[in-house]
Amino acid sequence: MASRTIKSLLVLCLSLFTMAFSGHVFANEKTVQTEQSNPAAAHEPVAHEAEAFNVTETILDHIKDDHSWHLWGHTSLPLPVILYTPKGFEFFSSAKFMNEHHEQIMYKGNYDYKIIEGKIKIVDAKEAVDVEASKALWDFSITKNVASLFVSVFILLTVLLTAAAAYKKTGITSAPKGVQSFMEPIVLFVRDEVAIPNIGKKKFAKYMPFLLTIFFLVLVNNFLGLVPFFPGGANVSGNIAFTMTLAVCVFVVVNLSANKNYWEHIFWMPGMHWSMKLFLAPIELIGVFTKPISLMIRLFANITAGHILVLSLICLIFIFKTVYASAIAVPFAVFIGMIELLVAFLQAYIFTMLSAMYIGMATEEHHHEALDHDGHKNVAHH
């Protein structure tokens, strides 16, 4: 009971604190908006209306990738831009896209570049997008998501190599300690709950490094995405490019490890009438691709949805234009945040488990029962 009271008190304090703080931020935002709109359209009320708070834009802005990493206020960490055009590679800082008034400007490199809606485009002299030229532009920049991904890689390498080193130091006879004791249950969880039940005791060992790497990469990026300030703040696992890459990796591993039995079940389903076999083949073939695509969309949609939900709740304060909206918005955002913590783990688990299941399906051995059945059917046909 006592802990409950303390908890609710803490939540109340947090709400009050954020209320006070958000009021301050809101005031700042207002002045900034008026400041920004002043030089451009101070005496045009219509333009001023357009500068009003746009929820969709704000939320998308937070979810989308960016060429700089926002730290606080108007301070952002500029990130390196790497571009490949028919004229070759170019490297420069993303700070070149901003002037001293924090306004988007054009950068003159091999072409004229400008950030339009978060993406670098080639523009002509009038700063309009040159669609044809932009198609030949390959953007390999270290964006916010890439930088965040590198942070997660750094974290994973540090933590897991430390944990692995502990086995060398303390040997296998002693009980796990420190980081090792924190990592070992997760590794065992992936092995005993994900790999062995889906792939089987005989073949799982070969796929363990792949499954563990996917699980930890997704997990760390899910958690980092929930951290609202600097080392986190990027929406890596809610980005379709990230989930697509992992899904492609799963696709490659599944199809490379697939055995004869798997392909037979796709192209010529055993134990069926030939007309049924013809009917099933295209469906099964589509299934080969929909499996990784479902992986890609599931993770992307779950994480993005969570972020949109939290941001929408926070945006309520700006929509109602009153500090008091935070009394409802902040506790709800905290509640959703808690659920997001669960979802972060759950989605990492589901992604890994389904990958293991697809690998298991691809490497499954021919059942003797099916063989008999199959042989019998074939005889009947001849």
Add this chain to the structure above:
Amino acid sequence: MFLLEVNPLVLPDIGLVFWNTIAFLVLLIVLGKFAWKPMLKAISERESGIEEALLRADKMKAEIAAMQNENEALLVKAREERAGMIKDAKETADKMVSDAKDKAKQEYERIISDAQLAITQQKNAALTEVKNQVGTLVVEVAEKILRKELSNKAEQESYIKQIAEGVKLN
């Protein structure tokens, strides 16, 4: 395609795909070699160690139980042997006693028979002596009779009679 252009969220950036592929491969190779391999190896080694230890403990328990059984069996056997030995000893003792008794009886009987024999012999010897003495007496009596015979015939006869009676009494 229209959808992809409308919603920038579902449009994958080549940059992130590229860096993500590199990051994933680096993680897979580095962690695979330096983290997962030693970790999984250590875990499975520890597990097999525990399993082995448990099996060994079970085996040990079984061995101890077997030893206990053996001990008990030995004890029972020893007890049986002891009982047998006691029984044998008793039998031997009984036999010795009865043998001794038999021997004693035999000896006793022999001594008795010897004694009887000796008695009989002495008796016979005594009888012989008596007979000899009687003979001597008879001869002496006969002498006396012969000496008296001259005086009285009747007296003589009574005297012989008297003597004969005396002999019979002897």
